Amino acid sequence: MEFMAKKACPDEEIIAGYLEGRLPPEDKEELDAHLSECELCLEELVIAGKALRDAAESPMVPSSVTEAAVRLVTRRTAGVAEKSLKESIVAYAEKISDYFRYSFPLRWQQATIRSSKIATAPDLVIIRKVFKEIEAEIEIEKTGEDKAHIRVRVGEREKNGIRVTLKKGERENSSQLLSEGYALFEDIPFGRYAIVFSTNGSELGSYTFEIRESRHG
Amino acid sequence: MRPAFGEDRQLISKCLSGDRGAWETVVRRFSNLVYQTVRTTFLAKQIPLSRQDLEDLHNTVFLGLFEQGCAKLKLYQGRNGCTLASWIRIVTVRIVLNHLRKKGVDGPLWEKKKAPVEELSWLRGDDQGPLALMESAEQEKLVHEGMESLAPRDRLFMKLHVDQGLAVEEVAEALQISVQNAYVVKHRAVERLKSYLVSRGK
Numbered sequence: 296m297e298f299m300a301k302k303a304c305p306d307e308e309i310i311a312g313y314l315e316g317r318l319p320p321e322d323k324e325e326l327d328a329h330l331s332e333c334e335l336c337l338e339e340l341v342i343a344g345k346a347l348r349d350a351a352e353s354p355m356v357p358s359s360v361t362e363a364a365v366r367l368v369t370r371r372t373a374g375v376a377e378k379s380l381k382e383s384i385v386a387y388a389e390k391i392s393d394y395f396r397y398s399f400p401l402r403w404q405q406a407t408i409r410s411s412k413i414a415t416a417p418d419l420v421i422i423r424k425v426f427k428e429i430e431a432e433i434e435i436e437k438t439g440e441d442k443a444h445i446r447v448r449v450g451e452r453e454k455n456g457i458r459v460t461l462k463k464g465e466r467e468n469s470s471q472l473l474s475e476g477y478a479l480f481e482d483i484p485f486g487r488y489a490i491v492f493s494t495n496g497s498e499l500g501s502y503t504f505e506i507r508e509s510r511h512g
Numbered sequence: 513m514r515p516a517f518g519e520d521r522q523l524i525s526k527c528l529s530g531d532r533g534a535w536e537t538v539v540r541r542f543s544n545l546v547y548q549t550v551r552t553t554f555l556a557k558q559i560p561l562s563r564q565d566l567e568d569l570h571n572t573v574f575l576g577l578f579e580q581g582c583a584k585l586k587l588y589q590g591r592n593g594c595t596l597a598s599w600i601r602i603v604t605v606r607i608v609l610n611h612l613r614k615k616g617v618d619g620p621l622w623e624k625k626k627a628p629v630e631e632l633s634w635l636r637g638d639d640q641g642p643l644a645l646m647e648s649a650e651q652e653k654l655v656h657e658g659m660e661s662l663a664p665r666d667r668l669f670m671k672l673h674v675d676q677g678l679a680v681e682e683v684a685e686a687l688q689i690s691v692q693n694a695y696v697v698k699h700r701a702v703e704r705l706k707s708y709l710v711s712r713g714k
Contacts, residue, residue, distance in 0.1 A: 307606065308591050311598035316688040318592055323688075328664035331671065335609075341676060343605045344686045346552040347598075356547035356570070364571050365539045368578055369532055 304336050305329065314343055422502070429457070429492055429499050435506060438482060443506055445480040447490060449473060457499070460491040520588075520596035528582050538585075539574050545597055546573045546604050553608040559617055569611060573604050658708040666701035673698065 305326060312318045313326050330337045346353075422433045434446040447459045459478040460470040463486060471478040487505040491498060523541075526534035550569045554561035577585045577600075588599050659670045672683045684694035 306587065307599055307602035308587075308589060308594050311602045312592045312594045313688065314602070315594060315598050317594060322592075324665075327668050327687075331664040331667040334671075337668070337671065339602065339605050339609065341672065341678070341686055342553050342556045342609075343549070343601050345556055346549040346601060346605070348685065349552055350545070350548055353548040353551060356544045360547060360567050360570060361540060361543040363567070364543060364574050365536050367571055368535055368539055368574050 304333060310336065310340055310343065314340065314347065422504075424500075424502055431492065431502075433490060433502065435504075441485045441508065442482045443485065445483055445488075445490070446477055447473075447480075448477040449492075456494050458493045460493065462489045462491060463487070521590060524585060524588055524596070527578070527585055535578055538577070542597065542600050543570070543574075545601060546570050549601050549604040550608050553605055554612075557609075557612060557617075559612060569608055572611075573600075573607050576607060577603070654709060654712060655705070658705045658712075661708055662701055662704055666697060666704065669694070669697045670701050670705070 309318070309322070309326060313323060318326065330340060419434065419436045422435075424431045424433065429449055432448045434444075434448075436444045436446070438444050445461065449457055457473045458470060459473060461468040461480045461483070468483070468488070469480055471480075483506075485506045485508065487503070489501050489503045491501040493499055523534055523537060527538060547566065547570050550566055550573070551561065554565070584603070588596060590596070655674075659667055659674070662670060668687065669683055672678045672686055673680065678686065680694050680698055681691050683698075684691045687694070689697070
């Protein structure tokens with residue numbers, strides 16, 4: 296049996312089958328071997344058997360308890376179903392890497408992002424990104440040949456305790472704890488980067504982008 | 513037997529398709545079983561039980577069955593003709609035991625009931641049996657070492673009979689064997705245990 300091969304505890308159906316005397320002999324033998332070594336499963340079996348034997352003499356469930364459970368299940372699972380769907384959509388949207396390429400002068404070449412972009416000047420791009428209650432603003436300003444400053448700001452109420460890390464591939468380029476509400480990465484060479492927002496070691500979200508010079512044509 | 517199993521499968525199918533009426537049917541049909549099982553589990557563990565605990569865990573079981581798209585309920589397959597009632601009973605026991613472990617009030621069921629070795633007179637034999645000259649703690653250690661050396665079936669029997677303190681008839685019921693067979697298993701296990709103790713005593 297699969298569960299015995301892995302020496303894992305059997306699922307509830309196996310224990311129930313044993314209790315009902317429905318397991319084939321070879322499966323029962325294997326379960327005996329497991330039960331002789333696993334006190335948790337043996338305890339389950341003994342207690343379930345006792346519950347079965349004592350059922351006729353145990354107090355009946357009050358109808359109020361049953362009715363309350365019906366209401367709870369109907370109400371809770373309806374709400375949870377809707378909430379779960381919504382949460383799934385939001386989580387999915389947040390997990391999508393916002394990848395875009397832009398070039399100087401400003402020209403958006405590819406964007407599948409869920410944020411708003413404001414281009415204020417040919418050499419400056421500002422992106423607003425919202426995820427997990429963090430509202431961030433990322434400014435990318437060309438400062439020289441193949442270089443740019445990257446400024447990252449977060450909303451007033453969120454700025455404390457947020458760490459902003461600039462990564463190139465898997466390598467961490469620079470990391471700053473936000474003070475005064477912003478982080479500045481200076482003279483960053485053009486290329487593909489990710490800005491990772493985190494707090495207390497937990498990642499809140501990330502934003503991936505590529506900076507390159509445009510080739511008109 | 514079979515018609516009940518077929519009904520179980522139909523009910524599950526309806527639940528999985530999102531039929532709220534079917535969910536309500538499941539709760540009403542098994543509310544008593546869950547309630548009694550929660551109660552029995554607490555009593556078996558000799559843990560004080562409040563009405564609030566009972567109701568909360570009763571509700572927790574049903575919520576656990578239906579949440580996340582009936583993920584738990586989907587696991588029921590009815591293999592070997594296992595009834596939904598039996599499955600829910602085991603699910604309930606597991607949920608309650610896990611709850612007690614998380615609260616830190618759990619301990620193996622039979623540690624509280626372990627039969628003292630002095631009561632195992634049938635291991636002593638008529639005169640100077642293998643345990644007679646040993647200290648109590650050493651005796652207990654040796655007996656349980658001996659139990660570990662037994663075949664799985666015999667070891668299981670002894671764990672329930674000696675450690676758990678179940679009567680032979682109760683062990684028979686737990687292991688789904690006849691009482692007559694249980695006495696045969698006991699005799700075999702005792703003889704093997706005696707042989708082990710004698711061999712260790714030399």
